[in-house]
Each structure stands twice: as structure tokens, then as C-alpha cells.
Amino acid sequence: MNGEFVAYCVINALAVLAIAPLYMSLIKKVKAWTQGRQGPSPFQTYANLAKLFRKEVIYSPNSSRVTRVAPSITLAAILVAALFVPLAYVPAPVGGIGNIILFLYLFALARFFMALTGLDAGSPFGGMGSSREMSLAAVIEPVTIIVFAALAFVFASLNIFDMFVISAASAFPVTPTLILLAISLFIILIVETARIPIDNPETHLELTMIHEGMILELSGKNLALMELAAAVKFTVLSALLINLVLPFGLVTTFSVAGVLAALLLFLIKGAVLSGIVGIFESSMAKMRFFRLPSLFVMAFFFSTLTIIIEVFA
Amino acid sequence: MAPITSDHEHQLRGITGAVVPPDRLVCGPAGEFYLVVSREEFEKLAGILAVREYALISMFCAEDLVPTHTTSLLYVFEKRGGVLVLVTDADTPVPSLALRFPSASWFERECRDGFGNVFTGAPDTRRLLFHEAYPDGFHPLKKSFRNAPIVPKPGDGSGDEYPFRTVLGEGVYQVPVGPVHAGIIEPGHFRFSVIGETIFNLEIRMFYKHRGIEKLAEGKDPKDCVRVAEAVSGDESVANAAVFCMGVERITGIAVPDRAWYIRTILMEMERICSHLGDQAGMLTDVAFPLGASQFSVLREEVFRQNASLSGSRFLRGMIVPGGLARDISPETLASLETFLTEFRKRYRIGLRIVLSTASVVDRFTGTGVLKQSLLLPLNITGPVARASGSRADVRTDRPYGVYAGHAPSVHPLSDGDVLSRFTVRAAEIMDSIDLILRIIHTVPAGEVRTEKPVRDGYALTLVEAPRGQNLAFVRIRNGVVDRYKVRTASFCNWQAIEHAVLGNIIADFPLINKSLNLSYAGTDL
Numbered sequence A: 001m002n003g004e005f006v007a008y009c010v011i012n013a014l015a016v017l018a019i020a021p022l023y024m025s026l027i028k029k030v031k032a033w034t035q036g037r038q039g040p041s042p043f044q045t046y047a048n049l050a051k052l053f054r055k056e057v058i059y060s061p062n063s064s065r066v067t068r069v070a071p072s073i074t075l076a077a078i079l080v081a082a083l084f085v086p087l088a089y090v091p092a093p094v095g096g097i098g099n100i101i102l103f104l105y106l107f108a109l110a111r112f113f114m115a116l117t118g119l120d121a122g123s124p125f126g127g128m129g130s131s132r133e134m135s136l137a138a139v140i141e142p143v144t145i146i147v148f149a150a151l152a153f154v155f156a157s158l159n160i161f162d163m164f165v166i167s168a169a170s171a172f173p174v175t176p177t178l179i180l181l182a183i184s185l186f187i188i189l190i191v192e193t194a195r196i197p198i199d200n201p202e203t204h205l206e207l208t209m210i211h212e213g214m215i216l217e218l219s220g221k222n223l224a225l226m227e228l229a230a231a232v233k234f235t236v237l238s239a240l241l242i243n244l245v246l247p248f249g250l251v252t253t254f255s256v257a258g259v260l261a262a263l264l265l266f267l268i269k270g271a272v273l274s275g276i277v278g279i280f281e282s283s284m285a286k287m288r289f290f291r292l293p294s295l296f297v298m299a300f301f302f303s304t305l306t307i308i309i310e311v312f313a
Numbered sequence B: 001m002a003p004i005t006s007d008h009e010h011q012l013r014g015i016t017g018a019v020v021p022p023d024r025l026v027c028g029p030a031g032e033f034y035l036v037v038s039r040e041e042f043e044k045l046a047g048i049l050a051v052r053e054y055a056l057i058s059m060f061c062a063e064d065l066v067p068t069h070t071t072s073l074l075y076v077f078e079k080r081g082g083v084l085v086l087v088t089d090a091d092t093p094v095p096s097l098a099l100r101f102p103s104a105s106w107f108e109r110e111c112r113d114g115f116g117n118v119f120t121g122a123p124d125t126r127r128l129l130f131h132e133a134y135p136d137g138f139h140p141l142k143k144s145f146r147n148a149p150i151v152p153k154p155g156d157g158s159g160d161e162y163p164f165r166t167v168l169g170e171g172v173y174q175v176p177v178g179p180v181h182a183g184i185i186e187p188g189h190f191r192f193s194v195i196g197e198t199i200f201n202l203e204i205r206m207f208y209k210h211r212g213i214e215k216l217a218e219g220k221d222p223k224d225c226v227r228v229a230e231a232v233s234g235d236e237s238v239a240n241a242a243v244f245c246m247g248v249e250r251i252t253g254i255a256v257p258d259r260a261w262y263i264r265t266i267l268m269e270m271e272r273i274c275s276h277l278g279d280q281a282g283m284l285t286d287v288a289f290p291l292g293a294s295q296f297s298v299l300r301e302e303v304f305r306q307n308a309s310l311s312g313s314r315f316l317r318g319m320i321v322p323g324g325l326a327r328d329i330s331p332e333t334l335a336s337l338e339t340f341l342t343e344f345r346k347r348y349r350i351g352l353r354i355v356l357s358t359a360s361v362v363d364r365f366t367g368t369g370v371l372k373q374s375l376l377l378p379l380n381i382t383g384p385v386a387r388a389s390g391s392r393a394d395v396r397t398d399r400p401y402g403v404y405a406g407h408a409p410s411v412h413p414l415s416d417g418d419v420l421s422r423f424t425v426r427a428a429e430i431m432d433s434i435d436l437i438l439r440i441i442h443t444v445p446a447g448e449v450r451t452e453k454p455v456r457d458g459y460a461l462t463l464v465e466a467p468r469g470q471n472l473a474f475v476r477i478r479n480g481v482v483d484r485y486k487v488r489t490a491s492f493c494n495w496q497a498i499e500h501a502v503l504g505n506i507i508a509d510f511p512l513i514n515k516s517l518n519l520s521y522a523g524t525d526l
Helices: A003-034 A044-054 A065-082 A100-120 A124-155 A160-168 A177-192 A220-245 A256-282 A289-312 B006-016 B039-051 B104-115 B213-217 B222-230 B234-252 B258-286 B290-311 B331-356 B359-365 B373-379 B419-441 B490-501 B507-517
Strands: B033-036 B055-063 B071-079 B082-089 B172-177 B189-195 B198-205 B458-466 B469-478 B481-488
Touching: A003 A044, A003 A065, A003 A220, A003 A256, A044 A220, A065 A100, A065 A220, A100 A124, A100 A220, A124 A160, A124 A177, A124 A289, A124 B172, A160 A220, A177 A220, A177 A256, A177 A289, A220 A256, B006 B033, B006 B039, B006 B082, B039 B071, B039 B082, B055 B104, B055 B469, B055 B481, B071 B469, B082 B458, B104 B490, B189 B507, B198 B490, B198 B507, B213 B222, B213 B481, B222 B234, B222 B469, B222 B481, B234 B258, B234 B458, B234 B469, B234 B481, B258 B290, B258 B331, B258 B419, B258 B507, B290 B331, B331 B359, B331 B419, B359 B419, B359 B507, B373 B490, B419 B507, B469 B490, B490 B507
Parallel strands: B033 B082
Antiparallel strands: B055 B071, B071 B082, B172 B189, B189 B198, B458 B469, B469 B481
16 A cells, blocks of 8 residues: 555545534525525534534433444445545556445445344334334435446446546546436435435424434434434545546646645535535425335436447447 | 394294203294203204214213202214203203214213213223323312312222224234324324225324313302403404403303404404414425415514514403403504505405416325224314314305394315315405404494393303314303303314314325314313
8 A cells, every 4th residue: 555545534534524514504505595594604513513622421221232233334335435526636556445235235334233223122103213214224225236347347447447548538527328327426426425306305204204214313423423424424425426527636646736626626516516416406395205216217227228239339 | 232042942942842842942042942841852852863964063061060960071062053952851861962973972972981970881981081090080060069179099090091992904004193292283192004004093182181171160259250261272362352252241241242252253353363273284285395385484483573562462461351342453553454454455366376376286285094984973063173174154144143144254275175175264264254354454443342130040052163173162151150161172072073074185185184174172161
């Protein structure tokens, strides 16, 4: 492992942690604007997380060790996955990092521990959230695999890091089919981060919750870790979408100024994507739970189309 | 403006004539009919009324009402505005009507808790108002009951756990929800039996915040008691104040000045607009469509401010008093209301267009929480909820009061009975209310707004169409003070609709169905 790659790991992990809460506030801000409200400050999520980290942690008497360790495991799994997705700086890959299957199952690991947390305290809403999350996972997982398979066809590689290396070499989408895949990736982003029309992150209605249901029993530091994990997940998936489809601005050689400029560019691109997510959320109501697979089918369709084009073109 | 009673009288004489001599049917001051019956006559008449499709709209106990009984039970039956009150003695056990009139079940449980009445053959003998910790023999509505600190039953109450209907079977599990919720909502316990996400059975339990309103009213001067009536339910303040004052006015024989009735009507319709807007905003919040919800919330806030400029109270409190209004509203204020409503109507239309052209919202609303028309009569479900399930009932047209006799609103029944119908019926009613106000605002006659007369003793039963449906008040004045005040808001009956409307729906749709029925906790738990 060379020094450049270590620098990449440090920069990427810190950058993703630093940027992630900003996007959460930005989505809220955009949604507030569409409703004619002023909305929270862009830094509100940072303040919320800081507040939660300082607060006392209360455990349900029914909860086991799972509740105590799951938030850290969840965040850790997502942070490891974050190393696979460069935000701004793409070094030469080292030691075969970037196995696409590992990337997907790091997310699955995080989801598994989140679902366990929901079940652990034995409250009906946590159980309901976990059961819904796992049902959705069972439907979305094959779709995600097809989307990544399509990516593998487009880039002719099963290594996610190699895809970025190829992508970074050109400013614009490597092939036009990537635009089709962008739609699939956007749907994956919405589903994986439990946003409208899948789940309503702002709801207080315990009976409709999916993601919020699972973390309903958490408090203090544990809740902060889970919320941070959700924010990081959003940033990682956004980066995947942005840097594969619109890679301009990615740097491949290390220089402080270059990396900073690239990070700033990513920040702007991510902010635009957050704005799009905010408008997308405002434009529709939450879907009925059993209608959700029809949304996933769209992602499936576009990915399959890409594969067909790539194979026969 | 006395209600037209001759048709009702003719009809009721026809029904009761078979059992009792016609001269025993007495017309009350508000055009309602009373019939004091023996146990045998009661059972026969109840059977006939059930066949004639009368609804049991309320039932309550009163002491020393008629000379022959110490305690009497009053059964209020209604059909298309005709009201018949059967008065039977409650000193001995009374046969339960719950199997003939399902709405009687909650009424009987309410009477049992409040007065200790005994009903024979009642299918449900659990407590309703007073939960497990209250001691046995605690019946606070009795005149003999003296206010004192309650000694709760010893222990943690687990021995007397409230038995919910149990549903057993493979894959059935119970989800208890409430009375403490994740958001700021009033307390109610919902016991779901679900198979996966699908609701197989729901049983509700209310009455966590009993305030003793009926007892509080007793011994008060009718003028002061209006404040109690207004406190029954915040967003039905005008309706409950009006139905109480109508009773007092009927008993005392006060003719309310026309100007007061016109202004009362404006206030009642403003209240309806406000309540319906709140429901619509809530329904949109529950399907996570804040863009639409915020439109209606903004409009509602503006109506609230308009209310404040009309009356000094955002909930229009303190305006209605027995005999008319506490104060007049100036022509300038009325003119500014007209300007506001004309503008409001345009903006409301735009909001509606956005919501009803959003496919995802319509998809969530359609076919969700269907309330069957066949349930309306047995459970006495009224208001926009009933009109969305095909009912044409509206107190304003069936039993007109005030200026509604000349300005009855058109009824727009829809037959689907789903959330979309309830949303649409409310939209139509908001439009109607705006039209009605704009129509009468020019013709508000000049003159006094209040007639004062010394209070007379007597009793009367009055009905109004509140935003949520039919509200009923029974007022009895004795020695110049209120001796018995019984109010039954539409929500008391409508709550039971939810147990039926959610069946077969998924549990995630429950909040939406609940919101679309707009049930008041405060209006139920007096």
C-alpha cells in the first residue's frame, strides 16, 4: 500500500463524513422552499448531530448488546463502503480494492444490523420497521445487482474502483447508455436512503415508518451514529451516481490545491443532486407500500436495457 | 323561525299510535317529541322504530325529569329530521337495545359508567369512560355524588385488564398503538390484529382524558354555561355553543333577532371551512405530500386570522350567547370578510387543482378505507364522512335552524366511501360554505343582535350540523340554572366507523384513514 493510497483513504473518509450532513439539510431546505417556508439552516444537521452526541443514552430494559453495538457497526460498514467511491480524487487502485459484490454486501451488512436494532427492544414499531425494511430489501437486492451488472457491462470490469479510474479519464459519460443507468442509480439512491416515495423521513406517524421505525428506540450517541450513517449512505450513493455519469473535475494525481478544487466541484454537484432529490420528493406523495416494487421495476428495466444494448451494440 | 314539525308529528303519531294513545305524544319546545313509555311499550316501539329505519342518535340518563320515575333514560330516535325521544324509567334494569341499534352499545356503556344504570342482555358490559383504576360503584353523574378525591383501586390494575377482542390464528399478531404516540396527538389506544401488513381487526379505546364536562355544567347560569359548551371541542366551539344556546332560547321562548342568526350562520360556516381545511392538510401530510399540505395549512391560518378579526378569537369563541350574540360585527369587518373570501376561493381552487392532479396522491386516496353505506344507519355516522358514503343527511337541510331554512346548502353525496370521496366532499362543502357566506353577507339585516329575557325552567333537545356532523345537546333548566347538560358530538358515533373502515387495509394506511374521518378525541371524552 503506497502513501498516495493512504492519503486517498483518509481524505475520502473525512470528506464524506464532513459533507454528508450538509446534503440532508439541503434537501430539507429545498423541500421547505417548495412549500413557501424558509426551512432550516444548511448547517442544522451538524447542530442536531452535535446535540445528540452530547445527550444521554437511554436503553430499553428489553434491549440486548445488539442495540449497543449496532450503530457503530452500521456506520463502520458504510464508511468502509465509502472508500470504494472516490468523491474527488481517484488514485491508482491498490491491492484489488473495489470488489463490486463486497460493496453491495457492506450495505447489506449495515441494513442487517439496523434491522436487528429495530427488533432488539421488542417494540411493535421497531419490529414493523425491520420487517418492512427486509421485505423491501428482498425486492430491491436483485434490482441493485442487475444495475451493478449493467455497470460492469458498460465498464467491462467487475471492480467498482476500476470503473472510476476509467470514468475519471474522460470528462463526460463514457458511453450514452450511462444516462439510462443514471435513472436506475437515482432510483437506487432514493430506495436505499428511504426517501419519499419509499418512506417519509419527516413523519411522526409510527405506523407508516420504515427506516425511522427501526431507530425509534435509539437515543443520544446511538441515534446520532445511525443518522450519520444514513447521511453518509446518501453521499456515497450520490457520489457513485455523479462520478460515474458526470465525472468531469475528478483528479487522478495528488496535489492539495487540485484535490480541494475537485472536492469543491463535487460539493456543488452533490448540492445540485440534493436539490433535485428535494424537488422530486415534493412532487409526489409516498407510494402505497405494496406498490413499491413497481418503482424498482423501472430501475430493473433501464439496467436490463443497458445490458442488452451493451451486448448487441 | 320554528322548525316545521307538522309533517314529523303526523309521521310519529302514525308510528306510535299503534302502541300508545296519540295524546301521550308531547311536542317539546324545539320541535322534538317526547313519549313517556312503560317497559312493555318501550320494547314494542323500539322494534317498530328499528323496522322503520330510525337511527338511535343518542341516549342518556336524567334524574327527576318526569314525576313517575326518579331516574329516566331518554332514547333519542331520528329519521330525516323527525326526532322522537322515548322516556323510560331507569330505576329497574332496562333491556339493552344494542343488538337492534348497534349505536346503543357505547351509549349504554356510557350511562352505566356515569349513572350506574343496568342493561339486561347487553353484549358488551366493559367500562367505557372510567378505566380500571376507578373504584367500583363510581358513578359521578348522579346528583347524589359529591365531588371528592378519588381513591384508586389498589394494585397496578393488572388484575382488571381491559379485555380486548382476541383474534387467534396462524400468522395473526397484535399491534398495540398508543395511548402515547410518537407525535403530538391526543391519546387513544388502537389494538390491531394484523396478518403481515393487512389489518384483520381493530378495536379502539378512548376516554383517557375525561374532563367531567356534563357535571361541570350543572348548577351554572345558562349564560356562563356557554363557556363550558365551547370547551367541549376546540374546532367545534361555535357549533356546540350554538346548539346549547338554541336549547336555552327554545326553553325560554326567546326569538333571536334576524341579524344575530345571519352572523351566527357566517361564524358556523367559517368554522366549517377551517375544520375541513385542517383535515385536508392533515390527509396530505399523512401521504407525505407536504407541497399540497402547506397550501391548505397556509389558507387555514389565514381563515384563523380572519376569525380573530371577526370575533377576537381564532376559534370564534365568546360570540354566541343565549338570545343572540355577545356583540355586533361592524359592516366594515363584514365587507373585508367578503373581499377575503372572494380571494380565498380563487387560491383554494388552485390548491385543489394541484392536489387532485397529482397522480400519486389520488392513487393513495382511491379505494383506501372504504366505509360501507350499510353501516351509516346502525352506527349513526353523520357529517361529511357519511356524505362520502352515499348519505344525504345534513341537519341544515333535514331540520333547518336559523337562516338555513331559506339558504339550505346543496348536499353532494358521493358513493365510494373511500378517502378520496371524503376529501372531495370536504372540498365541495368548503366551496358551498364560501358561497353561502357570500350570498347572505349582503342581506344581513340591520337591528339588534340580542334579545334578553329572564330564564324559564324546562328542557329541550336541539341539533346542529357541526363540521364533523350532527351535534346534539339536551339542556334542562331548573330553578334558573342548568340541571342537566348532555352533549353528543358527531365524533362519539363516528369513532366506531374506523373499526370498520380499516378492515382489509394495510396498517401503514391507518393514519390516513383516521385523518380522513377527522374524529375528535375531546368531543368524545367529555
